[in-house]
Amino acid sequence: MATLARIARRSFLVGAGALAAGLAVGTYVYKRDPANPLLKDLPEGAHTLNPYVRIDAAGITLITPRADLGQGAYSVQAALIAEELDVAWGQFQVEPGPPSAAYYNGTVMAEAFPIAATADTFMARTGRDAAGVMGKMLGLQITGGSSTVADAFDRLRVAGAVARQMLLAAAAEQTGIPVSQLKTAEGHVLLPDGRRLAYTALAAAAGRLKPASDVALKPAGEWKLLGKPMKRLDIVAKSTGTATYGIDLRMPGMVHATVCTNPRLGGGVLRINGTKASAAKGVVKVVPISGGVGVIANNTWRAFQAAKLLEIDWGPAPYPLTSAAMFEQASASFTEERRNSRAKDEGDVEGTLKAVDPARLLQAEYRVPYLAHAPLEPMNAVVQLKDGRLDIWTGTQIPRFVVAGAAAVSGIAEDNIHVHVQIMGGSFGRRLEDDYVRQAVELAKAYPGVPIKMTWTREEDMTHDFPRPLAVARARGAVNQGQVHAFDLGIAAPSVNASQLGRQGQPAMGPDMAIVAGAWDQPFSIPHYRVTGYRVPEMVPVSSWRSVGASGNGFLHECFLDELIHSAGADPLAERLRLCSHEPSRRVLKAVGELSDWGRPLPKGSGRGLAFTLSFGVPVAEVVEVTATPSGIRIDKAFIAAEVGQVLDPVNLEAQMSGGVLWGLSHAMFGELTYEDGMPQQTNFHTYQSLRLYQTPQVVTRALQTTGRIKGIGEPGVPPAAPALANAIFAATGQRIRELPLRKHVEFV
Structure with a gap:
């Protein structure tokens, strides 16, 4: 039976192998966990037991911070927490959570190291541990490298088990019954006399307790959810067309936008004439942005149509012009x-x-x-810059990088930038980039106060792929x-x-x-x-x-x-x-x-x-x-x-x-x-x-x-x-x- 203590012992310890690799970190710094991001702006009446569990009167919310690109990431993350928290399937909601170092990925960086997956030497194990250390120290909140399950398997189960233990301790404190005589099932603590105390009723008391430092995890033979066929949490909505992707968002007072930038990536702009576009029906504003121009209108179609009226002379490509020339450069x-x-x-x-x-x-x-990545959902983002606060609604695999990039473009402090991660209609790695978000932030700077929904045309998406x-x-x-x-x-x-x-x-x-x-x-x-x-x-x-x-x-x-x-x-x-x-x-x-x-x-x-x-x-x-x-x-x-x-x-x-x-x-x-x-x-x-x-x-x-x-x-x-x-x-x-x-x-x- 795994325990939190055993998992903690897998932490990287500074030694000769790590020093030889050029990496030295203090054990204390590494083992110090980032602050719980849910404590910031916690809604009234809500309680958080750790970065992955929030409970209020309405129910239980599980935080699933790895992005869902259609691969079912939210469901498997929720199952890992729910298995140890002892809640039934569907007896909770899921949210991706805010950008935070608490949601670091300690597994993804190992792919960048020259360590064969088959290697099991001391140096190989030390190198993998070092990669995990770097992920935590850098706060790499990244979805990629097929790392979601491997990285979350221990951590999310422990989060569920720790929260469950805190709820049991709260029930024991409230009833005077020892924890050893209490059980849990389907979001309740079960008392020996048959009474059931809902987690929602115990959350406030549990939230005041110190988290357990050592918890037992269920052996696989006792799993109720894991290892069994699951009905993915998003399957009904996606099957009935009711799922809300980033591209589906609607907000009061929203305006709509699109952008045009040089299809020769990095080629720059020689001349822009937006006179005809500015005069087109429904156009609110034509905005110069880095490498091109944006059009803001009262709906997306009108923004698309006005963009076709832009007169732009693009700069030359800073790379070989043809596929043949590019292959020649590779061959050379x-x-x-x-x-x-x-x-x-x-x-x-x-x-x-x-x-x-x-x-x-x-x-x-x-x-x-x-x-090309060619996801079915082209790049898009909704942004609002108002009263010194910048809100961004978008699908992304790199939320902390999105915050940093938005801060660089807007000049707003990162603490005042709020990213609301949306489910995505595919990505295949495309949303490991934030170029589209930076463009949307530029539009928000030029037209503050209202939500702006920026959507790329399919042609913009295909020709501006990395x-x-x-x-x-x-x-x-x-x-x-x-x-x-x-x-x-x-x-x-x-x-x-x-x-x-x-x-x-x-x-x-x-x-x-x-x-x-x-x-x-x-x-x-x-x-x-x-x-x-x-x-x-x-x-x-x-x-x-x-x-x-x-x-x-x-x-x-x-x-x-x-x-x-x-x-x-x-x-x-x-x-x-x-x-x-x-x-x-x-x-x-x-x-x-x-x-x-x-x-x-x-x-x-x-x-x-x-x-x-x-x-x-x-x-x-x-x-x-x-x-x-x-x-x-x-x-x-x-x-x-x-x-x-x-x-x-x-x-x-x-x-x-x-x-x-x-x-x-x-x-x-x-x-x-x-x-x-x-x-x-x-x-x-x-x-x-x-x-x-x-x-x-x-x-x-x-x-x-x-x-x-x-x-x-x-x-x-x-x-x-x-x-x-x-x-x-x-x-x-x-x-x-x-x-x-x-x-x-x-x-x-």
Whole structure:
């Protein structure tokens, strides 16, 4: 049975390992918890027992601070608290809470460290602890990196258990009955004589008590909510169209706005003539903003129409103007000067490959394109600047950064800036940025006093995205006696970390492991094995996209590995199992083989492809089956197996696994953001194609729970999808495709 004391002992202690990593913090400073943000502006009659639980006469509110982008984050966070608080499902409300260091993410930073997920050495454990320390010390309130469940699993259960203990203590104080004789159920304390005291009636007394320093957590065998199929808290509203997203907000006296900025990102403005727009029906004001202009009107449509009347001369792009030129710059980056990392370097790769007969040396170049986030809900925010107070209603994954950015734009102290986080119609990483909020704040400065709803057009959203970066890979390898013997992979890509952190005024230190994520740390024991990352000079500003670097690197690594296995004459599953040195990953490979009935003969013209990627600490294997029809490639089935440590909601887990596969397949087939004259050519969904319902295969999932280390599954299902599909096409047709999207080389039906 876990206890708060045991969890606290996982805290980072300053030692030689940490000092060697260049990080030294005082244990006292680290262990000192941030203040409870709910105490500020606490409504009359409400009581808070910790940063995650607020109770008033109307009921119980659970704070779920990780953003809900459609992935069910609010529900799983609420379940973690509710399980230990002992309240029934639906017997509470949820709120995201205010921006606060109390809601720091201690898990997300570990992905930036050059620590393989399979490593369990003292230095690896110390490094992960150091990442957690940094998350807490910096107060990183971030939703990303599939870290929500892993980061919250202990913390939110403890929060629920501590609150429950305080309510029990309050009941004991009120009745004189020892806590040992009291029980709880469905939001009540149960007395031995059958009486029930509601949590709402005990909250005031409980709030005056000192929180318990050591609480017992329920063993999994006693869970009532966790591990069982849950009805997501948002499912009815979303199914009936009654859910309120940020884009749906309406407020008294509200005006509406949109913005136009240079589609050549960072290109600036040469001339603006807003005369015609200012005279358009319903327009309230035309406002110059950084890099462009905003239009405020009495409804969104009129703002959109007036924006079309703006006469603007945009400045030139500060980067290569075409996709071809950008790929050329990436190809030119395979130099020692541009080398960014080489965290995988085993055996003697160079000597081995030089000794190989040139006729037997396998060489290939692979490419992956820029990809747009393209969430269904375009960027938007409602802002109101009034009496020295700035309120912001928006969907965001980085609420504390939003506050800092708004303060920088407005000049208002952070204490007077209030961010109200909304549910989001998708993001896939786009709302890890705050550019749209800064624009809305500029409009509020120019037109204070009333709420302003700023909404991007779909075209503005597509052309002003910070995309997933392109990448070029150069691979060499050799086989020996029917086995993969040498594998050398170089990947050249722009730095996501430098681009993203730079927009927040933060420096990017050390190598960017996103350049090689999903490639350098794969659990294969190849005798001569090397993965090198090369940092391409900054071009189009880029950002995190669902599964970040692994999203493209899964394709680069697994397709070339498949080429080597084919060259060896080996079976793709059997050879990966032979090479795999990580038992949980071996189990995942075996599971997907069983799930797909690997080895079962397929009809002529059909093919089966396998791919494996370990990303975000989660081993995932996928098999895709295709048929080459006279009209093109048809995807028949997809199978996915993943090791998640522990399943908290089997229904949502299956949805996340299936969604990851389909998202990955869709972009592998069609996804591409191209540039001409420095501008994206895909401006809406008619030019940014995605998987259609009739093309969607049956997806079969299996989640393994053998390691006990709980992980998130929102992103890890994406990276293996593209290589599994490409490998399946090769198996069916003999055509080896080394470039995404695949539609450039085959038709899909």
